[in-house]
Amino acid sequence: MDEAIPALNIAVLVKHVPDTQFDRHLNGAHRTTDRSESILSELDEYALEAALQLVEAQGGNGHRVTAVTMGPPAAVNAVKKALQIGADEGIHLCDDALAGSDASGTSRALAAVVRHLGTADLVLTGMASTDGETSLVPAQLAELLQLPQVTFASSLELTHDGGGRQLIARRESDNVAETVRSTLPAVVSVTDQINEPRYPNFKGIMAAKKKPITTLTLADIGLEASEVGFSGAWTRVEQAQQRPPRSQGVIITDEGDAGRRLVDFLAEQKLL
Amino acid sequence: MANVLVYIDTPGEHLHKTDRELLTLAGMLGEPVVALCGVLTDGVSAELGAHGAGVLYLPAQDGLGDVLVAGKAAFLAAAAVEAKADAVLLGNTFEAKEIAARVGIRLSSGVITDAIAVGEDFSVTKSVFAGSYTVNASVTTGCPIITVKANSVETATVQGGSSPEVRRVHVAAPSHAARITERSERAVSGRPSLDEARIVVAGGRGVDGNFGPVEELADALGGAVGASRAATDAGWIDHSAQIGQTGKTVSPQLYISAGISGAIQQKAGMQTAKVIVAVNKDPDAPVFDIADFGIVGDLSTVLPQATAEINNRRS
Ligand SMILES: Cc1cc2nc3c(=O)[nH]c(=O)nc-3n(C[C@H](O)[C@H](O)[C@H](O)COP(=O)(O)OP(=O)(O)OC[C@H]3O[C@@H](n4cnc5c(N)ncnc54)[C@H](O)[C@@H]3O)c2cc1C
Ligand SMILES: Nc1ncnc2c1ncn2[C@@H]1O[C@H](COP(=O)(O)O)[C@@H](O)[C@H]1O
Numbered sequence: 292m293d294e295a296i297p298a299l300n301i302a303v304l305v306k307h308v309p310d311t312q313f314d315r316h317l318n319g320a321h322r323t324t325d326r327s328e329s330i331l332s333e334l335d336e337y338a339l340e341a342a343l344q345l346v347e348a349q350g351g352n353g354h355r356v357t358a359v360t361m362g363p364p365a366a367v368n369a370v371k372k373a374l375q376i377g378a379d380e381g382i383h384l385c386d387d388a389l390a391g392s393d394a395s396g397t398s399r400a401l402a403a404v405v406r407h408l409g410t411a412d413l414v415l416t417g418m419a420s421t422d423g424e425t426s427l428v429p430a431q432l433a434e435l436l437q438l439p440q441v442t443f444a445s446s447l448e449l450t451h452d453g454g455g456r457q458l459i460a461r462r463e464s465d466n467v468a469e470t471v472r473s474t475l476p477a478v479v480s481v482t483d484q485i486n487e488p489r490y491p492n493f494k495g496i497m498a499a500k501k502k503p504i505t506t507l508t509l510a511d512i513g514l515e516a517s518e519v520g521f522s523g524a525w526t527r528v529e530q531a532q533q534r535p536p537r538s539q540g541v542i543i544t545d546e547g548d549a550g551r552r553l554v555d556f557l558a559e560q561k562l563l
Numbered sequence: 564m565a566n567v568l569v570y571i572d573t574p575g576e577h578l579h580k581t582d583r584e585l586l587t588l589a590g591m592l593g594e595p596v597v598a599l600c601g602v603l604t605d606g607v608s609a610e611l612g613a614h615g616a617g618v619l620y621l622p623a624q625d626g627l628g629d630v631l632v633a634g635k636a637a638f639l640a641a642a643a644v645e646a647k648a649d650a651v652l653l654g655n656t657f658e659a660k661e662i663a664a665r666v667g668i669r670l671s672s673g674v675i676t677d678a679i680a681v682g683e684d685f686s687v688t689k690s691v692f693a694g695s696y697t698v699n700a701s702v703t704t705g706c707p708i709i710t711v712k713a714n715s716v717e718t719a720t721v722q723g724g725s726s727p728e729v730r731r732v733h734v735a736a737p738s739h740a741a742r743i744t745e746r747s748e749r750a751v752s753g754r755p756s757l758d759e760a761r762i763v764v765a766g767g768r769g770v771d772g773n774f775g776p777v778e779e780l781a782d783a784l785g786g787a788v789g790a791s792r793a794a795t796d797a798g799w800i801d802h803s804a805q806i807g808q809t810g811k812t813v814s815p816q817l818y819i820s821a822g823i824s825g826a827i828q829q830k831a832g833m834q835t836a837k838v839i840v841a842v843n844k845d846p847d848a849p850v851f852d853i854a855d856f857g858i859v860g861d862l863s864t865v866l867p868q869a870t871a872e873i874n875n876r877r878s
Contacts, residue, residue, distance in 0.1 A: 311808070311827055315692040322698065334809070394674060395667060418809065422692070425676045426657060430632060430664035439741040440632055440665075443657055460741075464657065465756070465803050466749050471631055473741035483792075483809045484802065525673030525704035529686065532697045537834060537853040544846070545860025550868025553840065554876070556856045560838055562762070562817045563784075563873065 296351030297456070299449075301342040302382075302411040304401060305335040305358050305373050307366035308422040315422070321391055321521060322531040324422055326362070331369040334417035336376070336488035341447055341481050342415050343377045343489070349449070355379050357408065361389060361400050367504065374499035375491035381504035382408070388509055391521035394423065398431035400519050403512040405436060412456070416480045418443055429480040439473040445484040449475075565593030568648035569616070570639050570662065573601035573628070578610045580759050581654045583718040585711060586614035588681060589652055590721065596620070597727065598642035600627060600635050605726075612724040619727040620645060622734055630740035632658065636665035638734045643670060643706060645732055650685050650707040655758075663708050672705025679715045679814075693808070693831035713758040714814065749801070755787045757804065762786030762817045765806055765833070768793040769822015769843065769862055774800055776866035777821055783873040789813065789833075791823045807832035821862040825850025842866065 307329045309315045316325040339358065346354040358373035360366045361384040370381035384404050392400065405414055414436070419426040426442075433440035441447075444460035451457075458477060462469045463484070491499075509516060517523055541556075543549060557563050567589035571582050578586075589595035597611055598620040611619060620642040627634030639662055643651050651666065653659040660676050667674035680688040685707040687700050702708070757763060762784045766777035768791065781788045789806040790799070806813060808828040818836035823829060825841070825848055833839070834853055841854035842862045851857045858865055 311693070311831070315695065317691075317696055317698070394664070398668070421808065424691070425664075425674075426660050427664040427667070427674055427676065430636075430661035431668050433633070433739075434636070434665040434668040437739050439739050440661070441741045442632070442661060463802055466751055468747050468749065469743050470745035471741045472744050477741065525667070525671070525702060526675055526700055527703050528698050528700045530699040531691075534690070534695055534697055536695070537839070539852055540855035540857065542846075542851055542854070542857035542859065545858055545865055548868075549842075549858045549860045550865045550870075551872045553842075553856070553858060553865065553869045554872040556840070557784075557817070557873075558876075560817075562838065563876070 296349055298351070298353035298355070299346055299349055299412050300355045300357070300410045301345065301413045301415055302357045302359050302405055302408060303335070303339050303342045303373065303378060304414065304416045305339065305360050305369045306332045306417070306420045307360060307362045307369035308332045308420055311421050317528070317531040322528040323391060326365065329365060329368070331372040332417055332421050334419060334421055334483060337481050337483050337485055338415040338417050339373055339376055339378060340486045340488040342413070344486060345413070345447065345449060357382060359401070359404055360384070361397060361404070363390070370504055371499060372491070374502045374504070375496045376489060377495060380502055383504060383506045384512065385506055386509045388516035388520045391524060392519050393524040393526045394425050394427035395431060395525050396519040396523045398428050398435055399523070400512070400514060401428065402432050402435040403514050404507065405432070407507070407512045412475045413458075414438070414476070414478045416478070418480050418482045426480070429478055433478040436478065439477040441471055441473050441477055442480040444479055444481045447479065447481065447485065565649035566596055566646050567593040568643055568646050568651045569595055569597050570651065570653040570659070571597055571599045572635070572659070574599070574607045576604060576606060578607060580718065581713045583614055584713065584716045585652045585654065586611070586616060587718045588711060588716045590615040591716070592681060592683060592685070593649060596646050596648070598639050600638060608726040612726045613720045615721040615724055616727045618646065619729050620732050621729060623731040624734065627734065630737060630742055632661045632665065633737035633740040634734070636662045636669065637737050638732060640666045640669035641732045641734050645730065648706055650709065653708070653710045655710045655712045660710050663710050667708050670705050670708070672708050673702035674708045675700050675702060676710045678709050678711045681709055681711065685709070690835060694835040712814070754781065755785070757787045757789055757806070757811050757813055760787035760813070761815055763789045763806070763813055763815045763836070764819040764821065765789035765791065765823060766794055766800075766821050766862075767791035767823030768797070770794060770799065772797070772799055776863055776870070780819065780866050780870045783870045786817070791829050820850050820854070821866060823850055824848045825853070
């Protein structure tokens, strides 16, 4: 029973996004996202937690969880938070030419980072970024890297049976629940059903200070500036209009007839 | 005229309402052609014709749906090339967006999700940041690939449409794909689906385990039933009913929120509804900030009274 457990390398993609608790804005000539009040995307915390749990379930030593982000200088804070929560090392792809990347440009850049790392058994992502909310990146990464795609996993485990490691995931959609199996390496996105993300504790926060963060530029990963950013984008935002915030309407307190008054309101609005 | 390729997945006995919307939209933008994955019945074929589809592309081999997304994406990309498509339209489900994502890479084409309107130049209107902005976006490279939200167009049929001509597309089976080893279909309720419904009645932690009052009001109004994550997490109702950031985004004519506080993640899925009604016993619940009509009261009495009143007025 002394079988050596092969070390597991997991790259977790974490995005630095505007905090959804505040008003968010599109700015400038290109109508790009204002990233001033940004945090680690809350949906990517589920991916990080999934990575940490997979590694913990493996036992043995030498496993590595690498937090990867692409974004402007401040995006390194998403990586730092991931290190505090428990990732072992960080990668920050940062280059002025990346500004204005759309989903395809982001996917090309992140795919190049994954190739540059060379060793990932799993690429774990959130189900969607809370700013773009397209869910395009994980599927595009799988296509670009020619890896199996296991998206919207609501549970995830690794098995060793039948020659080599395999992953087993559950997916739930409207009317079907599916079990999915894949070989490694694979690109996996996880939903907020999969786990309960842990918070960084004092020990984690102290330990994070000693963990390595590598900053990469486009040249380091072998991409041309023209493949990413505004020049490499395949889509463009032409116009953006802020919608007036919803205002409060009539609020009543139930005095025993509120159900009937609700129906009166619906009738007035021609909704019956 | 532009060839507008519509992707249709497992129609069953009849086209879904969203499929008919996509075909209608394709007809407004150009000549609708269809790529279909799944079983084609005579009924579906006739319905495709009635919605103006002249040509229908089918995969030459079975089993593309046994692997996750990759097979369907390979087929749709091949069909787009065969059809010399000027644009590709898909629905806005998670899976359709992923198929769109991969087709975008295969065809070196831009992808835009969550469209609520598509112009003649294939420019797209969509809302972002949980409905706080409306943006207009265009695909600048390749063949526009657009996923369109339900209820974005009124469906219409064409005069004298006949069943489309079928063409088979050969697809190389994707070598790197995850395999679906088990599938269980859940029973479908008789209610309208959340994506398509004009009226949604949603319950939260305040229903305290009993969705009865919410369901009865939904049925009286012919609406769909939704829920907050607190309610789905508690197991009171299926996860597929969840409205919000990590659930469904709905924009119905009427959204009735009952026993839901109105957290930011819940609002993200419903604040583009035309009319919002909220019932909550806490006058400070944030949901009242966005309600057109709010009732501070107990849902377990207010909802049944409303249901009874609707049924009374109708009888
Ligand atoms: C990453 C992430 C994603 C999330 N995604 C979603 C999402 O997609 N959708 C979602 O909904 N939430 C989501 N949440 C959770 C969200 O933050 C809230 O916790 C959740 O919406 C609360 O649900 P609730 O309003 O039903 O419960 P509560 O906040 O507990 O509110 C219950 C309300 O019911 C009222 N009430 C109690 N009893 C009665 C009664 N008898 N009659 C009338 N009113 C009553 C109370 O006054 C209270 O306002 C997400 C959270 C995270 C962290
Ligand atoms: N700039 C980025 N840096 C790191 N990860 C990203 C970035 N953009 C997207 N991702 C990952 O891809 C997932 C889906 O994002 P999206 O396709 O934008 O909805 C996110 O949850 C992240 O895990």
